[in-house]
Amino acid sequence: MSLPASPFAYVPGSSPLHRLSALPKLVWLAAGLVFCLVALHPLPLLVVLGAAWGLAAWAGVGGPLWRALRVLGPLAASIVVLQVASPSACAGGCVPLASIGPVPITAEALGRGAAFTLRLLAMASLALVMLVTTRPSDLFGALRALHVPYQVALVLATTMDLVPLLQRELGLVLDAQRARGLRATGLGAVVPAAVPVFVAAFERVGRLAISMEARGYGSGIPRTSYRTAAVGGRDRALTVLGAAAGAVGTVAGATMWGTGSVPPLAVPGWAAVAIVVGAAGAFCAVMAVGLTAVARA
Amino acid sequence: MTLPGDVVIELEAVGFRHVAADRPALDRVSISIRAGEYVGLLGATGAGVSTLLLSLDGVVPQLVRGEASGAVSVLGRDPRVVPVPAWAGDIGLVLDDPSVASTQATVADEVAFGLENLGAPTATMGLRIATALESVGLAGFEERSPATLSGGELQRLAIACALVTGPRILVLDEPTANLDPTGRRAVYRVLRRLNRAQGVTVLVSDQDAESIASDATRVVALGAGRVVADGPPASVLGDPTALARHGIRPTGAASVAAAVGVGTPVPVTVEAAARVLARRSPAHRPPVDGVAGAAERLAELASASALPAEAAADGGPALVLVRDVAFRYPGATGQAVAGVTLSVMAGEVVGVAGANGSGKTTLGRLVNGLLRPSSGRISVDGMDTASHPVRMLAAHVGSVFQEPAHQLLATTVAEELALGPRALGVSEARIGERVRALAEALELDDVLGRHPLRLGRAERKLVALGAVLAMAPRVLVLDEPTTGADVRLAGIVEAQVLAAAARGCAVLVPSHDMAFLGRVATRIVVMGGGRVVADAPTRAVFADARLLAVAGLEPPAAARVALAVAPSGPSPWPPVSLEEAARVLRRAGPDDGPGGPPGSAAAESAW
Structure with a gap:
């Protein structure tokens, strides 16, 4: 039985991004994420988003990234709706563009919504490109090189494994219960289904612990690593460069785009309405698809 | 370093009761196992087989809690005291569901896990991983994702993971429970080679005694936490009635032989049973034109499956x-x-x-x-x-x-x-x-x-x-x-x-x-x-x-024994169940054989 892979799963490949060792990738990712957090202006965020997509296309992982963002995009876009609906959105002198019923759409709210959405998408895209081009074991090697405790790194590994696993398990439980003629729709079905899912998960984790300890995990002997021996001079240089870029980016981002307020987004009234309605519609569509997938009856 | 024949595992009056269990899982079990033995463990659900196996590297009672008594010694050390991870270099453990053991992105990383944990030098890992994979028939699988492997391949990967640290003892708890016949055979082939060619001591449990009958050098049967039989496969498995009393399924061949009336110890493998039964009934020596018989069967089969499916049943x-x-x-x-x-x-x-x-x-x-x-x-x-x-x-x-x-x-x-x-x-x-x-x-x-x-x-x-x-x-x-x-x-x-x-x-x-x-x-x-x-x-x-x-x-086994005795026989051939096999083989042979009355008790409860 073939099941769809998790959007976070490693996609094998041989692109330079795949071959680059995990440590510089992690440092560059951190630099990018920090930059996204300090920059308020949508323009630099758009550039980061574009760069992430460029990297994904270069590494041949555009497909998985697109699949993940198809869901994440509309969810992020709902921020636009929230910003518009928020009563405290305006600090005086707002430019109303249009209104939907009693709710005015202002250029300021639209600008903030667009910037938030872009920030989320840019950060998620960067992180996903990094995740899907890095073997989990390399990633943990890199976390270890950054002196993250082994247990924490391993918890990260098993958690990432566990999420799709729990999803799959939940699907099987709901199926099995529907086949017994029991009401399996909506949240009413998901809650009782959680019991066997967690029992199965606990049993699995228990067996995983047995299997891992029996293979020497926790022996107290300093661990060696099969893959991370490849941290060469080039990787070290890239790591240092990444750290420097992060520092420069943070300062630049904060001084050039990090002060003041988010610029308003002045578009024609009809376009403003279209953006808000479109965002709300996409959000509802994704939620509806998600909920029916969870409890198909 | 142990030499062949040295005692490597010694259990003395070992008892164990799981937390909140009303009866002990193990009850005064005493066994000693020597280096190079291939021990098959049999027991009904709840007979204590898993508990016994997991006691050998300390999983019981360190990770699976309960009340332990008696004394266990493995390679001169006490598994109740020595922490579980410290056994990884000496004992390889394989559980029944191979999919849970996999945490890594590639086969090579999965195998490397044990070496990394024990601090093996990175430079030696590639060769050790390749050797371990080769010994289970997975050479060249290094960069595959474990998620793409079949059940049988995954279980062989689990064996490679257990082997890579160079243990002299391999412990497997129902390793083929979830596998198809091809996967089962591949796993047992690996175990046999490891035991015979590399001298690895193997302890393996299974609900199905077929592979154990042909490969093990010794069989230990447990019933309600106690050792109820211990000896060479031919003698332990050769008494299907005794095994059935403890809820243990004898081999199909042994059940057929017992039902036909062969005296105890009955032959336990298909080949042995066919030999004995063919001797008993000379009429059923395999005819020389075995190929022609096969052609006939195919023709019969073709006509049978050419019938519309609806007509196959009686009218419902x-x-x-x-x-x-x-x-x-x-x-x-x-x-x-x-x-x-x-x-x-x-x-x-x-x-x-x-x-x-x-x-x-x-x-x-x-x-x-x-x-x-x-x-x-x-x-x-x-x-x-x-x-x-x-x-x-x-x-x-x-x-x-x-x-x-x-x-x-x-x-x-x-x-x-x-x-x-x-x-x-x-x-x-x-x-x-x-x-x-x-x-x-x-x-x-x-x-x-x-x-x-x-x-x-x-x-x-x-x-x-x-x-x-x-x-x-x-x-x-x-x-x-x-x-x-x-x-x-x-x-x-x-x-x-x-x-x-x-x-x-x-x-x-x-x-x-x-x-x-x-x-x-x-x-x-x-x-x-x-x-x-x-x-x-x-x-x-x-x-x-x-x-x-x-x-x-x-x-x-019922059909395999009958087909080995004779590729074709009196209709209905081949028998599909034990009772049918007993009936047709008895009918066909000289029913005045020296085996005495058919072992009907075994036939009823056995498979």
Whole structure:
């Protein structure tokens, strides 16, 4: 039985991004994420988003990234709706563009919504490109090189494994219960289904612990690593460069785009309405698809 | 360093009681095992086999808590004191479900895990990983993702992971419980080679004694936590009646031989049984024109499967009709099943056999409506599965899934059995009756008040079966109903399947357990690559060696013994069950053999 892979799963490949060792990738990712957090202006965020997509296309992982963002995009876009609906959105002198019923759409709210959405998408895209081009074991090697405790790194590994696993398990439980003629729709079905899912998960984790300890995990002997021996001079240089870029980016981002307020987004009234309605519609569509997938009856 | 013949494992009056258990899992067990031995452990569910195996590297009692007594010594150290990870270099452990052990992105990383934990130098790892993979027949799999491996390959990977640190002892707890016959054979071939060629001491448990009979140098049988037999396979397995008393399934060959009336110790392997039986009945020495016989069988088979499926049963209405069905999982590249046409009549039990991944489970999920065909039509009890919600179909088709925990959701077994009929609006009085009747038939009386998920897997499966039977469906889909089941549990399932068919149910059983299918199925649908490669009476399928080989299957021991005695024989040939084998072989041979009366006790309880 073939099941769809998790959007976070490693996609094998041989692109330079795949071959680059995990440590510089992690440092560059951190630099990018920090930059996204300090920059308020949508323009630099758009550039980061574009760069992430460029990297994904270069590494041949555009497909998985697109699949993940198809869901994440509309969810992020709902921020636009929230910003518009928020009563405290305006600090005086707002430019109303249009209104939907009693709710005015202002250029300021639209600008903030667009910037938030872009920030989320840019950060998620960067992180996903990094995740899907890095073997989990390399990633943990890199976390270890950054002196993250082994247990924490391993918890990260098993958690990432566990999420799709729990999803799959939940699907099987709901199926099995529907086949017994029991009401399996909506949240009413998901809650009782959680019991066997967690029992199965606990049993699995228990067996995983047995299997891992029996293979020497926790022996107290300093661990060696099969893959991370490849941290060469080039990787070290890239790591240092990444750290420097992060520092420069943070300062630049904060001084050039990090002060003041988010610029308003002045578009024609009809376009403003279209953006808000479109965002709300996409959000509802994704939620509806998600909920029916969870409890198909 | 141990030398062959040195005692490596010493158990003295070992006892163990799990937390909150009412009786001990191990009760004064004393065994000593020497380097280079290949020990097969047999025992019914709950007999203590797993507990014994997990005691050897300290998992019991360090990770699985309880009250321990007696003394264990492995390689001169005490596994109750030495931490579990410290055993990794000396003992390799392999559990029954290989999929849980995998945490890494590639096969090589998975194998490297043990070396990394023990601080092996990075420079040596590549070679050690390659060597370990080669010894289990997975050379060149280094960069594959474990998720892409078959069950048999995954279990061999688990063995490689256990081997890579160079242990002299390999402990395997029902390593082939979830594998198809091809996967099983591959795993046992690896164990045999490791033991014979590399001198690795092997301890392996299995509910099915076939492979142990031919490979082990010693068999230890446990019953209720005690050692009930210990010796060479020929002597321990040669007494099927004694094993059956402890709920241990003897080899099919031993059961046939005992039923025919061969004296104890009976031959335990198919080859040995065939030799002995052929000697007893000279009339059945394999004829020279064995090839011609095979051609005849194929012709017979072809004519049998050329009959329209509807005509195969004796007139009952078709409750399951599958017409030219194809199904593709979303996002999958190929079709999981394609061009599948079959029918199941009222009162008919149809087995679905095939290797892992051949589409058996998918077919079951199409019939119960959980999956809707991409093309073609399926009707169940007159209802089109595409146009009826699964919940409505559930009153007509009852399904027991491969993993029973998924379908259990009540807090007690009694409630679990009542849930279905209550949803159907059956009166409480009638529900009470049904629950009582089912509890008795399924021997669940003692556990009615327990939480279903606190039972073992095979017992959960019985509860799931009971919960489905309680709804009195007209169609049953039972996916691998005997996985991990001991003689008693398998016997209960068999009785329920036959009783359901006698009531007029149509039963579809996707299963690897050919002995079980031989006993219950009137027809077997053989699947390969998502297609039906054969749909014929059980006997014709068992007779078709070529078909079975292509599908990665083999007939049960009863048929194999008979076919080894003679490629063809008095109709019906080959026998599909133990009783039939006993009958035809006895009838065929000089029935005044010196073996005495047939071992009927063994024949009744054994497989």
